[in-house]
Amino acid sequence: MGYDCIVIGGGLSGLTCGIKLASEGVRVAVISSGMNALHFSSGSIDVFGYTQSGSKIRKPFDHIESLAGASPEHPYSRIGAKAVRDSMDFFREEVAKAGLVMNHERDENHVRATGMGVMKVTFLSQEGVYNQKLKEAVARREKIAVLNFYGYRDYYAALTVQQLKKYPALKDTEIVTGEISLPFYTGTQKNLHEFRSIDLARVFDTEKYLPRIAGEIVKKAQGARIVSLPAFIGIENFSRIHTRLEELTGSLIYEIPTLPPSILGLRLDNALRSRFAFYGGEYSAADKVIAGTVENGRLAHIRTENYEGTMHKAAFFVMSTGSFFSGGLRSTFNSLDEPIFGLKINAPQSRREWYSQKFFDKKSHPFLSYGVETDGELHPTLQDGNCIENLFCTGAILSDYDPVQEGSGGGVAVSTGYFAAMKIIERIRAGIR
Ligand SMILES: Cc1cc2nc3c(=O)[nH]c(=O)nc-3n(C[C@H](O)[C@H](O)[C@H](O)COP(=O)(O)OP(=O)(O)OC[C@H]3O[C@@H](n4cnc5c(N)ncnc54)[C@H](O)[C@@H]3O)c2cc1C
Numbered sequence: 001m002g003y004d005c006i007v008i009g010g011g012l013s014g015l016t017c018g019i020k021l022a023s024e025g026v027r028v029a030v031i032s033s034g035m036n037a038l039h040f041s042s043g044s045i046d047v048f049g050y051t052q053s054g055s056k057i058r059k060p061f062d063h064i065e066s067l068a069g070a071s072p073e074h075p076y077s078r079i080g081a082k083a084v085r086d087s088m089d090f091f092r093e094e095v096a097k098a099g100l101v102m103n104h105e106r107d108e109n110h111v112r113a114t115g116m117g118v119m120k121v122t123f124l125s126q127e128g129v130y131n132q133k134l135k136e137a138v139a140r141r142e143k144i145a146v147l148n149f150y151g152y153r154d155y156y157a158a159l160t161v162q163q164l165k166k167y168p169a170l171k172d173t174e175i176v177t178g179e180i181s182l183p184f185y186t187g188t189q190k191n192l193h194e195f196r197s198i199d200l201a202r203v204f205d206t207e208k209y210l211p212r213i214a215g216e217i218v219k220k221a222q223g224a225r226i227v228s229l230p231a232f233i234g235i236e237n238f239s240r241i242h243t244r245l246e247e248l249t250g251s252l253i254y255e256i257p258t259l260p261p262s263i264l265g266l267r268l269d270n271a272l273r274s275r276f277a278f279y280g281g282e283y284s285a286a287d288k289v290i291a292g293t294v295e296n297g298r299l300a301h302i303r304t305e306n307y308e309g310t311m312h313k314a315a316f317f318v319m320s321t322g323s324f325f326s327g328g329l330r331s332t333f334n335s336l337d338e339p340i341f342g343l344k345i346n347a348p349q350s351r352r353e354w355y356s357q358k359f360f361d362k363k364s365h366p367f368l369s370y371g372v373e374t375d376g377e378l379h380p381t382l383q384d385g386n387c388i389e390n391l392f393c394t395g396a397i398l399s400d401y402d403p404v405q406e407g408s409g410g411g412v413a414v415s416t417g418y419f420a421a422m423k424i425i426e427r428i429r430a431g432i433r
Contacts, residue, residue: 010031016090046411100271112257289321319391
């Protein structure tokens with residue numbers, strides 16, 4: 001089958017792009033080599049959380065509008081606040097169709113707790129992480145129980161409580177902690193300490209033990225109205241399990257992100273893949289794009305590791321291969337490169353400039369904002385300075401933004417993926433290929 005577009009990389013950005021294209025009838029394939037950053041993330045989508053000086057941003061879209069003058073190369077300045085806003089609406093509606101509800105406060109950010117009990121600014125959060133009932137109960141200073149499961153070593157409820165107590169809004173709230181013992185532990189073949197979030201999420205997905213788990217929660221919650229659990233209460237059936245646990249316990253059940261594998265991230269990944277398949281998109285997993293041929297400023301075809309002799313052709317290509325984390329950018333001891341096409345990277349040569357001396361430097365680490373150079377439409381630049389006009393770069397591979405310092409990683413991935421899709425749809429409709 002011939003494709004109108006091939007997306008290289010099936011993470012948050014590539015999948016958002018693929019869904020938008022496929023939903024508009026564009027014939028699209030995604031080729032992806034492995035796991036993406038969602039499997040390590042909180043599963044919330046940060047749009048713009050913090051200013052350069054570290055202050056919290058309440059209205060991210062207003063902030064994006066004000067960026068254009070000071071940071072014209074920032075991906076948000078290139079695509080504009082409207083595209084970011086539209087992409088968030090599109091994203092939310094699509095994952096909701098896959099059964100995953102993501103809540104937000106109209107145009108404003110909200111805060112969510114991390115596993116360390118730190119409150120982080122974000123824009124979209126899953127139902128178990130942020131919802132209206134929970135927000136109101138916290139404001140009423142209702143008692144909170146922060147619970148863990150016996151044998152789960154990747155989360156320390158006592159540490160969460162210690163940090164939460166420092167948060168001014170929780171100063172007068174009673175917070176207790178406790179540990180739940182799961183019924184299936186008896187007779188298990190696995191060492192208890194080998195349990196990871198994914199093992200426990202699969203147990204929840206069976207729904208077999210829910211009444212017994214709910215009984216344990218009630219016992220350990222000591223009458224608390226709000227009960228927080230590590231976020232593994234189901235991958236496939238989260239919504240049903242969450243509702244059932246709330247009914248059985250009479251509490252508001254709240255989820256705190258865990259160490260990887262992130263179940264909140266996995267839910268998002270599954271929801272995106274299922275929407276892509278629903279619209280007829282083709283997902284090729286575990287294959288790696290290794291090279292491409294550029295002729296007259298256009299990418300003619302690409303080749304992959306599994307089908308090295310085959311030339312994969314399309315009118316348009318999108319490159320969403322991520323940053324250093326996923327192999328979209330590569331670093332050796334003294335060089336940085338983009339491994340497929342050798343695209344131009346916006347970074348200094350000297351290794352000493354790549355990082356700050358202090359690990360937790362307020363100014364962050366310079367390498368976090370390195371990435372491929374693009375023009376205003378996200379076309380990347382080759383070493384000779386020429387753009388590839390039918391290739392768009394999106395997501396974490398882009399330069400000139402710092403996802404960690406700004407709290408903007410998920411937002412840039414979603415919005416640039418959406419923007420590239422819109423540009424391709426425009427061109428196809430105008431008969432430009
Ligand atoms: C640990 C961690 C935690 C984070 N937490 C948050 C958070 O809480 N909130 C938030 O908003 N953002 C968070 N972010 C940032 C955000 O998750 C990422 O910026 C975003 O997911 C990046 O999406 P992406 O699609 O651009 O890249 P990725 O998710 O990295 O996906 C790139 C994909 O491309 C594939 N690939 C790479 N090379 C090739 C190739 N040659 N051929 C084919 N496929 C290839 C990779 O296997 C991967 O599947 C976090 C990031 C990390 C790393």
